[in-house]
Amino acid sequence: xxxYYTTTVVQPAIPATDITPLERxxxxxxxxxxxxxxxxxxxxxxxxxxxxxxxxxxVEAALAQSKSIESTAVNAELExxxxxxxxxxxxxxxxxxxxxxxxxxxxxxxxxxxxxxPHGFGGMAVVITASDVMDKTTGDIIEDFLNxxxxxxxxxxPKSCALPR
Numbered sequence: 001x002x003x004y005y006t007t008t009v010v011q012p013a014i015p016a017t018d019i020t021p022l023e024r025x026x027x028x029x030x031x032x033x034x035x036x037x038x039x040x041x042x043x044x045x046x047x048x049x050x051x052x053x054x055x056x057x058x059v060e061a062a063l064a065q066s067k068s069i070e071s072t073a074v075n076a077e078l079e080x081x082x083x084x085x086x087x088x089x090x091x092x093x094x095x096x097x098x099x100x101x102x103x104x105x106x107x108x109x110x111x112x113x114x115x116x117x118p119h120g121f122g123g124m125a126v127v128i129t130a131s132d133v134m135d136k137t138t139g140d141i142i143e144d145f146l147n148x149x150x151x152x153x154x155x156x157x158p159k160s161c162a163l164p165r
Contacts, residue, residue: 003114006047010092010107013039018099020066022073023091025058030088047109050083069098089126089133097130104129111138 013036019027024040027033029052031042066073071094082088092105105128113120122138146153 002117002120004047004120005112006044006109007112008044008048008107008109010042010105012102012105013037013041014092014095014105015039015099015101018095018102020069020071020073021062022059022066023071023095025054025062026052026073027088027091029054030082048082048085048088050081052082070094071098085126085135086133089128092128093130093133096128 008031010031016024016038019040024033027042028040030049031044034041034043071091073091073094089107092107096102096105107124107126107128109124109126111120111122111124124135124137126133126135150156
């Protein structure tokens with residue numbers, strides 16, 4: 001069986017005062033959260049968590065402390081399916097929107113796997129601003145390069161060789 005990893009770093013470190021208690025609780029279960037002075041550095045050594053399990057008490061306490069702040073994390077219904085990256089990206093975007101110091105947050109991921117499979121390697125870069133979330137994988141970048149350098153490359157490429165995603 002092949003193991004897939006998506007090691008990820010989020011930069012810059014997020015000022016602790018910019019994060020609501022609920023956002024901090026959720027993000028620290030999706031990523032590892034390490035103190036960095038008065039900020040938190042978020043990273044994932046195997047990949048951001050797809051599913052988050054939380055005890056009710058800490059969630060209720062964090063929700064009560066966060067209700068007066070506009071945040072994706074504060075909803076009438078709480079669903080923690082983080083298999084889609086937009087879960088954590090939306091939370092970071094809310095932090096940027098409210099912050100007086102952050103203009104953007106970036107996330108850089110490396111895709112690796114335990115076997116040398118062509119689709120198991122690559123990476124992704126994400127830029128999160130108050131108004132947009134942009135991302136590109138290494139496969140997207142290779143496709144951009146090929147479109148520029150070899151315009152008819154799609155007609156010549158073997159069907160069995162997919163670009164990394």
